[in-house]
Amino acid sequence: MRLLRFVRTLLVLGVATFAALLLYGYARSHPEDLPWTALDLSQPVGLFTGRKLAGLGGEGPRCRALLDRAGVEYTALPPRGSRGAGGQCGYEDGVRLRRGGALAIDYRPEGLGTSCPVAAALALWEWHVVQPAALAHFGEEVASIDHFGSYSCRRLYGRAEGAMSEHAAANAVDIAGFRLAGGGRITIARDWRGDGPEAAFLRDVRDGACRLYATVLSPDYNQAHADHLHLDQARRGAMGWRGCR
Template sequence: MVLGAALLLTGCQGSRLVREFPPTPLALDAPIGLATRSKLVALGGDTPRCLALLDAGGVRHKVLPPVRQDQCGYEDGVRLERGGALPVAFNPGGLAVACPVAAALTIWQREIVQPAAQRHFGRAVTGIDHYGSFSCRRINARSTGDFSEHASARAIDIAGFRLAGGGSVTVRRDWNGEPARAAFLRDVRDGGCRLFTTVLSPDYNASHADHLHFDHAKRGFGGFCR
């Protein structure tokens, strides 16, 4: 009996490892695995595959023309549209992000945001407020140094969430506020760390007191989450 249980456990773990092994194709409707984040980052070098992934995953989107502004820009931009695999509305509308970020946001809202909202509020999230993605600037808005991931639309700043039936949760007001709201924000922050290589919150510094910063900076096998 013990041997049978051990074999079953080994089989389950083996099945999970096969599903999460990096060469296994990424699917937007699959559970988050150990290699999901690295697969999302890898999409940055293969726009046709990324767009095909959005199509296969039922993500409504519009492919955007390339943008070039000084030393900044992107060639893999999409505008996310509500519907299909993305029942939430991004506010303000017309959110333009690099395709891999769109794929990550699709998984994040389904696997992380909605379950967290049900746990803490018993309601769904119907809207996500943001401060945008593309911005031709350097890290920390310095005049010199490396450009931010915002400069290639590979980052997004999340400000808050709108709940079904009314009400909202915002990073600025609720990070250290009512326990359920604060716990929800930490859950969606921590879940973002499974899909983005950089996640910055109010716990990082005062510049992030009103938003969660997600990006796909190339960091090898690691990430930075705070």
């Protein structure tokens, strides 16, 4: 009887040790899938990449250092405050991405400035989502992205009362469409519905954005988003809820 218990104990310890070694090996080769590892923009998108990006809010120097290490060219924006909405608007860690270096996409209109966490996610979105989807559906890359802007001192849906929009801190961007290198154009308003490659592409880039942003809202959410994708990095805690619709 004692021998049987001893053998069982050895088996349990052996299985536990094997599982620990497997976990250790996986952690070493897939740090992007673990919540406690540091964010690295050169790594693949993992299970916790989106939460780590949202967690960069208020960490301007660290966020800009990540962009630097990844070869992303940008201009750091001066802090901006506003007396509107009771002084609840403004940002301190804004950046403006520049085409060149590690980035091949322009933003139209020019001069798009966002919070650094939104910009870092845009870079990953280009590399891991937008360009692969464009190549898969059209055989060519995206040259530029059309947008409706980022910073806007307002409350949700422009209401007179209620919670502030993430746009009030430049912590969101509204994407209107994409221009291909060959001149073709895909827009949310025109191409979201349907069965063609344009609609499939738009759903792919929406779904991919959901792995990188705290909130992603599309025409599937409501009429207010019929012509754009809303992408934001709302900070809701390490295990806060994430919205993707």
